[in-house]
Amino acid sequence: MTRKQARRRKPTAKRQFRMPALPVRGISVFVFALAVVTLSYRFSAQLLDQPIASIMIEGPFQRVTALQIEESISDELGDGFFSVNLGAIQDRIVALPWIDEANVARRWPGTLEISVTEQIPAAIWGESGLLNTRGDLFVLSARHMPAELPRLDGPEGQSSVVAKRYLNMRDKLIPSGLDLREVKLDARGAWDLKLSNGIDIRLGRKDVDARAQLFLDVAANFIASRDGEIEFVDMRYSNGFTIGWKNGTRSPVSESGKNAGGMVAGLSN
Numbered sequence: 001m002t003r004k005q006a007r008r009r010k011p012t013a014k015r016q017f018r019m020p021a022l023p024v025r026g027i028s029v030f031v032f033a034l035a036v037v038t039l040s041y042r043f044s045a046q047l048l049d050q051p052i053a054s055i056m057i058e059g060p061f062q063r064v065t066a067l068q069i070e071e072s073i074s075d076e077l078g079d080g081f082f083s084v085n086l087g088a089i090q091d092r093i094v095a096l097p098w099i100d101e102a103n104v105a106r107r108w109p110g111t112l113e114i115s116v117t118e119q120i121p122a123a124i125w126g127e128s129g130l131l132n133t134r135g136d137l138f139v140l141s142a143r144h145m146p147a148e149l150p151r152l153d154g155p156e157g158q159s160s161v162v163a164k165r166y167l168n169m170r171d172k173l174i175p176s177g178l179d180l181r182e183v184k185l186d187a188r189g190a191w192d193l194k195l196s197n198g199i200d201i202r203l204g205r206k207d208v209d210a211r212a213q214l215f216l217d218v219a220a221n222f223i224a225s226r227d228g229e230i231e232f233v234d235m236r237y238s239n240g241f242t243i244g245w246k247n248g249t250r251s252p253v254s255e256s257g258k259n260a261g262g263m264v265a266g267l268s269n
Helices: 024-048 066-072 086-094 159-176 208-229
Strands: 054-058 099-107 111-118 123-125 129-131 137-139 151-153 180-185 191-195 200-204 230-234 240-245 250-254
Touching (some): 054 066, 086 099, 086 111, 129 159, 151 159, 159 180, 159 208, 200 208, 208 240
Parallel strands (some): 054 111, 200 230
Antiparallel strands (some): 099 111, 123 129, 129 137, 191 200
16 A cells, blocks of 8 residues: 655744844934034023013002012022913913003013003992902902092802892982992892982892892883982882882882872782
8 A cells, every 4th residue: 555645844934024224324424513502502501591571560659669570579589580380470470469461571681571450449349349340350459449449349259249239229220310330149148229319229139030020111211200208119029029218108019100099018038
């Protein structure tokens, strides 16, 4: 019997990959050139980063002086012209009382230009605080309180809310010839207003927006015609309001503006 001899498989040849030879000399030249450029840049930066030569400060300077601004940033001026932190300088200036905004810029070859805008007081807050035109409390205890400013008051952290109510009511009262002088929000959430003619407006703490609108639409007309005789207007009723006269009497008025002939129903706070 003939036996078939098994064929031996040839071992698989392993392929070897060779990395291309790197141009060592070229890499060395490149690294050397890069190092030269880096060192040159650092040397140039150090050479140009000279101490700040001068500071120019522009502003109205009614409440803050240029000297106060310079003193507030003196600790930040130790770095050079390019390495000085403009953001830190700006933050130092804005942190000063009566400063609203500040802009800091470099002017070649060694000058810092600083322009500032001072706060504009728009209202008195509480006993001695001052609010700006955005309703932000920027002075907690002012030495001088401008008598012409309106007075606003309320719980801590509510200055912007009270300021918004004041601005909204004031603008809508102007066509009636009335001026709003005081707005107060108490701890329970009740609102009380006072006009420049001394009349108190009691809005309470419920449905304040609706009561304020009713006052503007109806009650303001009564006040404009007989303001010298009125002591207060109480809007805390469900279907109208009550006018308190200086002679001690009271007149209930319905939502339509007609005399109700008796106490308006539904007094609520």
